[in-house]
Amino acid sequence: MDTPLTQSTADTRQLHDLLAAVARQDARAFHLLYQSTSSKLFSFALRILHKRELAEEVLQESYVNIWNSAASYQSSLAAPMTWMTTIVRNRAFDLLRRLDHTVEIDGDDFDMHVLQAMEGETVSPARHLELSQDAHALASCMARLENAHRQAMALAFFHDLSHSEVAQQLRLPVGTVKTWIRRGLDKLRLCLNRREA
Template identity: 65%
Template structure:
């Protein structure tokens, strides 16, 4: 098992390409190098070891089947695989009716991290922090799948068709959800600015 800090993106890409060609040895190497980190990520979302193990297994099955759709110009290999794990974890949470609370907390953290600027002055950092909290609050008011569609489109910079493919949704649904969710966010953020 490789230390996550020593994971070579180029090597991961090579193994993913091998998995796309149904090379079991390349896939095994990919699994050995990344499974510990991906398991830890799933465990942070789910909080239960047995659920994280289930999600990890489902994720690697999905990675095996979808390795051919990985596009290196869209995301680094670990980012793509982490997205697969996160989606599987959120699917499990939705099925277990506990999605809203944990999902919202994770999105709050994702938004705070996405808006963090290490070069910001203290005043700018405070403004960014306040903006991030307002955005996180408004995002948490959205339905789980709508929040996930927006996250993939804006935080992971996937196109509408890529979001539709990743979530197995019709592209029209994805476009509608993004448009409506952005309208709701705008309304929520505008109301939050009023004294």
């Protein structure tokens, strides 16, 4: 029976061999490397980011980086898992920095912005009350969304930015922005339907 040290050494050797194969663009080795390490690296990313969606995004970006950088891995400098963990950590911190530099949309102030966007120049008192109720319902549902989704939607719909402009503002890939907006709209629709019911 292997001792933990022997097992760890065997694992390290196996990961080293897989990384060497990935450096030669071996897709099967990359798949095996992913299977062997993704759960640990995902848990590590989740501890930093606290949100599954962000951790999944960082994990995906990290494995792209691992695929592209495997040839630069040097076993004399770090164990394979240490090297990959460093890539995940750097990606996670990069994402945190990007999110930290975005405009924060405060849910408490959101009803005022929504109301202003919905109001015309001539609004009757009855219509004003109806709009105000709609605005509060919308603001309440928006406040329940994840902060990243709320920011993306606010920039797209209340600041009239395109998906690519939102992506530029948030320093994120366009695909991520589209996904966040789509998910945010789905959650918003569900929330508003529940309130009406």
